[in-house]
Amino acid sequence: MTTTPSAGTRAPLRIDSASLRLVNLPLITPFTVSNSTAYDKTFPLLVLRSGDLEGIAEGVVDPHPDYLDETISGSLGCLRDTLLPLVVGKSFENPTALEAVLRPWRGHYMTKALIEMAFWDLWAKSLDLPLKSVLGGTGDAVDVGVSLGIDGIAETVEKARDHDALGYKRVKLKIMPGHDVELVAAVRKALPRAKLSVDANTAYTLADLRHLKKLDAFGLEYIEQPLAYDDLNDHAFLQRHIETPVCLDESIRTAEQARKAMEMDATRVVNIKVGRVGGYLESRRIHDLAAAWGVPVWCGGMLESGIGRAHNIHLSTLPNFRKPGDTSSSSRYFTKDIVNEPLEARDGRMPVPHGPGIGVTLDHAFLETVTSMSEEF
Numbered sequence: 509m510t511t512t513p514s515a516g517t518r519a520p521l522r523i524d525s526a527s528l529r530l531v532n533l534p535l536i537t538p539f540t541v542s543n544s545t546a547y548d549k550t551f552p553l554l555v556l557r558s559g560d561l562e563g564i565a566e567g568v569v570d571p572h573p574d575y576l577d578e579t580i581s582g583s584l585g586c587l588r589d590t591l592l593p594l595v596v597g598k599s600f601e602n603p604t605a606l607e608a609v610l611r612p613w614r615g616h617y618m619t620k621a622l623i624e625m626a627f628w629d630l631w632a633k634s635l636d637l638p639l640k641s642v643l644g645g646t647g648d649a650v651d652v653g654v655s656l657g658i659d660g661i662a663e664t665v666e667k668a669r670d671h672d673a674l675g676y677k678r679v680k681l682k683i684m685p686g687h688d689v690e691l692v693a694a695v696r697k698a699l700p701r702a703k704l705s706v707d708a709n710t711a712y713t714l715a716d717l718r719h720l721k722k723l724d725a726f727g728l729e730y731i732e733q734p735l736a737y738d739d740l741n742d743h744a745f746l747q748r749h750i751e752t753p754v755c756l757d758e759s760i761r762t763a764e765q766a767r768k769a770m771e772m773d774a775t776r777v778v779n780i781k782v783g784r785v786g787g788y789l790e791s792r793r794i795h796d797l798a799a800a801w802g803v804p805v806w807c808g809g810m811l812e813s814g815i816g817r818a819h820n821i822h823l824s825t826l827p828n829f830r831k832p833g834d835t836s837s838s839s840r841y842f843t844k845d846i847v848n849e850p851l852e853a854r855d856g857r858m859p860v861p862h863g864p865g866i867g868v869t870l871d872h873a874f875l876e877t878v879t880s881m882s883e884e885f
């Protein structure tokens with residue numbers, strides 16, 4: 509089909525059925541942040557079907573509430589008991605109509621995003637358009653950086669050098685108390701001109717203010733989420749006393765929180781993870797609001813498989829994604845991915861997958877071997 513029915517005259521898209529799986533992929537190397545280590549990646553994968561079309565998304569919920577307060581078991585329960593019964597067998601004109609059904613429910617941002625993202629993919633495919641186009645993005649590739657987990661200083665310097673040499677446009681170092689200033693000094697010495705950032709995943713408090721101020725010496729792009737996951741005020745206080753821009757990740761779940769954070773100067777850069785904020789519509793609200801404040805955003809990552817990675821790449825084509833995202837090559841994490849198309853960066857640029865929707869397809873045979881649970885709705 510080459511013609512697209514004009515808006516308003518299209519029949520609403522009916523979600524005929526859904527299939528939900530739990531997928532487990534081994535990580536090539538464990539990934540350590542300030543408060544946890546991941547040895548493998550377990551995630552829910554949702555497929556929404558409409559006629560011959562399939563919309564696919566992966567959830568960023570973890571087995572334990574260590575990044576944020578959502579968990580896989582809570583997500584599966586919410587999908588079965590509350591959210592999937594509201595969408596399966598129902599028709600929606602567009603993603604806004606679907607979001608209206610999800611929005612009234614409290615919390616569960618990652619679970620709502622899983623459904624909303626799968627629906628965007630389905631909707632884009634029904635229009636025979638790439639996801640980036642229906643989101644309002646442009647371009648064939650996006651800038652990417654890398655996020656290096658906690659490791660020894662010498663090992664981290666070597667990895668930072670290697671990734672800089674590969675062309676990655678920014679190197680982000682995970683830090684925690686006792687593993688910060690010395691680490692950053694060593695990497696800065698090895699890479700005097702590289703864009704560097706740090707991510708504390710909430711490991712500090714204002715009692716560390718004088719210590720965190722030492723990071724101002726290294727010309728960092730930003731310090732990501734130094735303080736508590738549910739805090740805005742202390743981040744604003746910290747920003748008044750350090751030069752390094754503060755970038756919030758965990759603390760921003762909604763556009764309202766982003767507004768408050770920007771109003772109080774608690775965040776001068778925003779990390780947008782579509783799963784963390786409940787979907788694309790909320791991501792776009794945050795993106796647009798940040799643009800109005802002159803605040804750049806970038807796309808965070810959660811060690812996604814090719815499905816979530818493809819979604820992130822499409823999101824990153826919006827104009828205010830002005831800093832490199834954490835959407836690095838899939839082969840850094842997994843020996844084999846669940847998608848057929850390789851998602852590999854070249855010279856610090858990640859190509860946007862072609863074709864309708866997210867532009868990547870499931871390797872069904874491999875997917876079967878890494879699926880631990882499967883349910884139809």
Ligand code: OSB
Pocket residue numbers: 541575654655707709757808809810811812834835836
């Ligand atoms: O804080 O950005 C984070 C991974 C898991 C949980 C939280 C974070 C991260 C990363 C990895 O930094 C980013 C990636 O997917 O490469």
Ligand code: MG
Pocket residue numbers: 707709732733757758779808
């Ligand atoms: Mg982070």
